[in-house]
Amino acid sequence: MITKRIIPCLDIKNGRVVKGTNFQGLSDVSDPVALAARYSESGADELVFYDITASFEGRRLFTDILTKVASEIFIPLTVGGGINTVEDFDRVLKCGADKVSVNSGAIKNPLLIRDAARKYGNQCVVLSADIKRVDGAFRVFAKGGREDTGMEAIEWIRQGVALGAGEVVVNSIDTDGVKQGFDIELLEAVCDAVNVPVIASGGAGTVGHFVDLFKTIPDIDAALAASVFHFGTIRIPDLKRELRGNDIIVR
């Protein structure tokens, strides 16, 4: 049977890995190529690279890094950040990405999902959504979680999957960086709404949080986290051993 995936996420700015708390106060963590290799060797099932640079120079550095990582590391690589057009898909796929995640670019132009899925296949298009509770409703936020779009989150994800997104990353702004566990309520709502793989993001602080996630929501396919892995709070081999001990199937 298919295994549950553990996915470290590397936010890249100006060629370095960074991770903030609640998307603010970024701090430099490590060299992306070295970190990616370490994760791959320790049993990461996939890697996500988010380009959070805005400058042209930063973007060039990012594609250089991606090419280096893809030449050395042979597990699936997903790239996100600054993906606004089908040409952006082309740019990162040529550097060795396997999947491309869209967020603000798809909010601006939802047909980006359809056009990219037609060209590269649904399996290549990942819809990533930053979601926060506003007045008791799940709302989609754009621009790295800074801007309330006013859109209802579950409906947006349903629409994205209908347009051709083959996978969904659900990032809860409410739980991100707080390390009190994944946003079970939000993730359950998403799993009920769509029939493509759902990746949980935001809130992992302990190994137990991962166990709770997969035990509580058997439909969740993968868990994504950054700082707990970057800072060594959780080692992936330990995490996998614990999951296995709880009858959760992992690689």
Place this chain on the structure above:
Amino acid sequence: MIAIIDYGVGNLFSLRSSFKKIGAEVTVTSDPAVIEAADKLILPGVGAFADAARKLRDSGLDAVIKAQAARGKPIMGICLGMQLLFERSFEYGEHQGLGLLKGSVVPMEGVIPANLKIPHIGWNALHFRRDSRLFRNIRENDCVYFVHSYYAADCEDSVIATAEYGAELTAAVESGNIMGCQFHPEKSGEVGLNILRAFCEDE
């Protein structure tokens, strides 16, 4: 030398990188002369069967591959490239494949339980059905990375490994010099590289 056959389908960056990583001499080519001179061939592919089969035909590479197969040259198809080795596919209609292996490519929809997601995407364990040169460096239950919605059926002659996903799906095939992996060895970590190493090694 290993030749990765480039017929305009998909991105060959990772595949080429993975052969370089294991120290194999590798080239990506659509040149029949280079394909004829190569020791072993890789037939890659992602996307739709009909489109890929048409590109192979239009480029004339289908005849080149069949001729090399008939000479006994080792050929490994990967993902859609493996599916193209079979007689036919029922992906959106009925389409002819290369016919180097007996069997058909069919949708998993309707075969696997409705609660399982399609495509079959992620890491899944290999269950060996027969000994194969491809498995000399790996073990039963090692996981490899799959992304597919169709699978090879009626291929008892060639199936060497399956993966369990609500049904026993064909994961790898071998018949004489013709081999194939439904999964992506170039995305399957050390296990995948070990399968490519086995393909590169002499028998």
